[in-house]
Amino acid sequence: MALIKCPECQLEVSDKAAACPKCGYPIAVDKKVQTIEQTGKKYKGMTLIGFFVAVLGLFSLNFSIDLGLSLILVGVVMMFAGKIGGWWHHS
Numbered sequence: 001m002a003l004i005k006c007p008e009c010q011l012e013v014s015d016k017a018a019a020c021p022k023c024g025y026p027i028a029v030d031k032k033v034q035t036i037e038q039t040g041k042k043y044k045g046m047t048l049i050g051f052f053v054a055v056l057g058l059f060s061l062n063f064s065i066d067l068g069l070s071l072i073l074v075g076v077v078m079m080f081a082g083k084i085g086g087w088w089h090h091s
């Protein structure tokens, strides 16, 4: 358990507290929203990288079918992982 400063009144409050006991600022709720936003960004980035890897794989098909197919497979798996991960953390 750690103490954090209430952003509203600067009182030291437990980070497990749902709200500041003095001014009622919603501390736990605020932290949860931030975590969800950060997680969402991470998975969106993963989906984007997966997309680029898959596109790179499409171009690589001209040079090497094996390399191209491998890159497409990795890219598609990353896109799915990003989509499923983002969905999982939001529900």
Ligand SMILES: [Zn+2]
Residues within 6 Å of the ligand: 006, 007, 008, 009, 010, 011, 020, 021, 022, 023, 024, 025
């Ligand atoms: Zn407060």
